[in-house]
Amino acid sequence: MKRLGIAVLAVAAVAAGAWVLGGDKLQFAMGGALINVGYRLQDPVANFDFVHEHMEPKLIWEEFLQQNHMAAEVRQKWPRTSRHPVIALVTCMDGRLDTNEIAGDTRRYYYVLRLAGSVLSEKEEEMLELAVNNGVEVVVFTTHTDCAAEKAAKNPAQRALYPNLVKAVDEREHRFQEFLERPTIRAKTGEGHLLVKWMDLDTSTERVAPHEQGAAGR
Numbered sequence: 328m329k330r331l332g333i334a335v336l337a338v339a340a341v342a343a344g345a346w347v348l349g350g351d352k353l354q355f356a357m358g359g360a361l362i363n364v365g366y367r368l369q370d371p372v373a374n375f376d377f378v379h380e381h382m383e384p385k386l387i388w389e390e391f392l393q394q395n396h397m398a399a400e401v402r403q404k405w406p407r408t409s410r411h412p413v414i415a416l417v418t419c420m421d422g423r424l425d426t427n428e429i430a431g432d433t434r435r436y437y438y439v440l441r442l443a444g445s446v447l448s449e450k451e452e453e454m455l456e457l458a459v460n461n462g463v464e465v466v467v468f469t470t471h472t473d474c475a476a477e478k479a480a481k482n483p484a485q486r487a488l489y490p491n492l493v494k495a496v497d498e499r500e501h502r503f504q505e506f507l508e509r510p511t512i513r514a515k516t517g518e519g520h521l522l523v524k525w526m527d528l529d530t531s532t533e534r535v536a537p538h539e540q541g542a543a544g545r
């Protein structure tokens with residue numbers, strides 16, 4: 328309860344600050360601070376359903392449905408604004424990566440592709456190109472440290488178990504180049520209307536840095 332009281336006070340103080348001082352940038356930063364207050368409140372709650380330490384599928388499913396219905400009701404009451412995405416973000420499906428956190432932004436300016444090992448296939452290349460034709464001006468392609476798909480590709484036993492995943496990871500660089508060489512993408516990057524970046528994500532902090540060969544997968 329004490330923790331909740333502090334959080335409520337922090338929310339009130341931050342909201343009052345934003346109200347008094349005004350300005351879009353400040354309002355945005357205050358929103359980020361409040362979201363982090365929410366993270367700090369939820370993060371320590373370890374049990375998925377707040378009760379059981381060991382869950383089973385049926386309980387997890389029921390809890391998921393309940394959470395979804397509550398979230399949907401909140402969304403119905405306070406709808407969010409739809410925006411035209413200007414960035415397409417490609418990340419692995421690793422549960423530690425949160426694209427809102429990576430972007431530092433919860434507004435809907437982002438298309439997000441979550442792919443095992445961040446490997447594009449033809450349909451994703453086409454989807455990205457469609458996104459570019461619909462107004463995306465920056466594509467951020469990311470790989471990340473401690474990637475399970477990359478680890479599988481380096482492990483002989485897992486290579487045998489997951490041959491298609493491994494094949495995809497082996498093809499990742501080629502697929503990225505294939506995307507860059509698509510005529511529309513090449514024309515737009517050449518004219519300066521599109522930026523495509525390959526970045527490495529530090530999985531623990533979600534900070535991006537320019538891709539170095541062999542840097543991801545540490």
Ligand SMILES: [Zn+2]
Pocket residue numbers: 419420421443444445471473474475476477
């Ligand atoms: Zn991964």
